[in-house]
Amino acid sequence: MKELFALTRRHRCGSRSPPSSVRSSNMQRLILAALLASLWTPSLQAGDWCYQSQFSCDHQCKAPDQWNQANGDCGGNSQSPINIVTKKTVKDERLTAFQFHNYQQLFRGTIKNNGHSVQVDVPHLSIISGGGLTSSYKAVQFHLHWGKDGGPGSEHTIDGEQYPMELHIVHMKHHYTDLATALADPEGVAVLGFFYQHSNIRNQKYEPIVTALSSIKATNGNASLPSISLAQLIPPEKNLTSFYRYKGSLTTPKCTESVVWTLFESPVPLSADQLRAFSQLKFHDGRPMVGTFRPVQPLNGRQVFHSGATRILTSSAILVAAIAAAVGLCQPN
Numbered sequence: 333m334k335e336l337f338a339l340t341r342r343h344r345c346g347s348r349s350p351p352s353s354v355r356s357s358n359m360q361r362l363i364l365a366a367l368l369a370s371l372w373t374p375s376l377q378a379g380d381w382c383y384q385s386q387f388s389c390d391h392q393c394k395a396p397d398q399w400n401q402a403n404g405d406c407g408g409n410s411q412s413p414i415n416i417v418t419k420k421t422v423k424d425e426r427l428t429a430f431q432f433h434n435y436q437q438l439f440r441g442t443i444k445n446n447g448h449s450v451q452v453d454v455p456h457l458s459i460i461s462g463g464g465l466t467s468s469y470k471a472v473q474f475h476l477h478w479g480k481d482g483g484p485g486s487e488h489t490i491d492g493e494q495y496p497m498e499l500h501i502v503h504m505k506h507h508y509t510d511l512a513t514a515l516a517d518p519e520g521v522a523v524l525g526f527f528y529q530h531s532n533i534r535n536q537k538y539e540p541i542v543t544a545l546s547s548i549k550a551t552n553g554n555a556s557l558p559s560i561s562l563a564q565l566i567p568p569e570k571n572l573t574s575f576y577r578y579k580g581s582l583t584t585p586k587c588t589e590s591v592v593w594t595l596f597e598s599p600v601p602l603s604a605d606q607l608r609a610f611s612q613l614k615f616h617d618g619r620p621m622v623g624t625f626r627p628v629q630p631l632n633g634r635q636v637f638h639s640g641a642t643r644i645l646t647s648s649a650i651l652v653a654a655i656a657a658a659v660g661l662c663q664p665n
C-alpha cells in the first residue's frame with residue numbers, strides 16, 4: 333500500500349483527500365488500481381517512454397523520472413542534459429576551433445515526425461574535426477527539442493536559462509558505419525548542440541524545414557525536403573569558436589553514456605512564428621508535440637570546459653585599449 337501511495341503521489345494523480353466516510357471504498361478502488369497497474373507495468377517496452385508534457389492521469393506513460401526503469405543508462409552518473417554554470421566552467425586551451433568539412437554540401441533529405449521529435453537523417457559526408465575532439469566524426473542525423481509555442485524548450489540550460497529550442501547534430505566517429513556500434517564506444521558519438529533565440533525577422537535559411545512541418549504533423553509522417561546544407565542551419569563558422577564541452581549521454585532512452593557534448597554559445601535566430609510552427613506537430617495520441625526536452629541531470633562531479641574564445645577576445649580588446657591609453661598618456665605634447 334505504501335508503494336501505491338508513493339505511485340499516486342509521484343504522478344500527482346488521485347491526490348485529493350476525500351472525506352473519511354468514503355475513504356474505505358476509495359481504498360478498495362485504489363487496491364484494484366494497484367493490481368491493474370502491477371499487471372500493466374511489465375507490458376511496457378523499454379522504448380515506451382514519454383516526456384513530462386505527455387504524462388497525465390489518463391495517460392500514465394514513463395515520464396523522465398521513470399526512464400531509469402529498464403531504460404539502459406538513464407539512471408547513470410553521466411547523464412545529459414545539464415545546466416551549465418558558466419562561472420564554474422574551466423577554460424581548456426585544447427578546445428580550438430572546429431573544422432567543418434562538407435558542411436556546405438547540399439543534400440535532399442527526408443524530414444520525419446518520429447513520435448518524440450522531428451528528425452532528418454543526413455548523408456555521412458559532413459565531417460567535423462578539431463574543437464578538442466580526439467577523432468574526426470561524421471554527421472548522421474539532426475533533430476530538435478522545443479517548448480510550447482516558442483516558450484522555454486531547450487534541453488541544456490546556461491546559468492539556469494532555458495532557450496526556446498535546441499538543435500542536436502549527431503555525429504559518430506568516422507570509422508563507424510552505424511550509431512549502434514558507435515554508442516558502444518565511450519566517446520563514439522559527438523553531438524553539436526545549438527540554442528535558438530527569438531528574432532524579429534524570419535530566418536529564410538529555416539523556411540524549408542518550417543514549411544515541411546505542416547506535412548508531418550502526425551507521428552511517422554515524413555516529407556522530402558528541398559536541398560539544404562548543415563551549414564545553413566547553424567551560425568557562421570566565425571561565430572562558433574566559443575563553446576562548452578563535457579562528457580554525457582543521449583538525452584532520450586536508452587540514455588547511453590557515450591556522447592562528447594559541445595554546446596555553442598552563439599544562438600540561431602528564428603522568428604516567433606517559426607518557433608511556434610514546431611508546436612503544430614502531434615505525438616502519437618494526437619496531442620500537441622510540445623515540451624520535448626528532458627529535465628537537466630545532476631553533474632555528479634563532472635567538469636564542464638569552455639573554449640574561452642570570447643573571453644580571450646574581450647581581454648585582448650581591454651589590453652589593446654589599455655596600451656593605447658598608456659601610449660596616449662606617454663606621448664609628449
Ligand SMILES: [Zn+2]
Pocket residue numbers: 475476477500583
Ligand atoms: Zn537531442
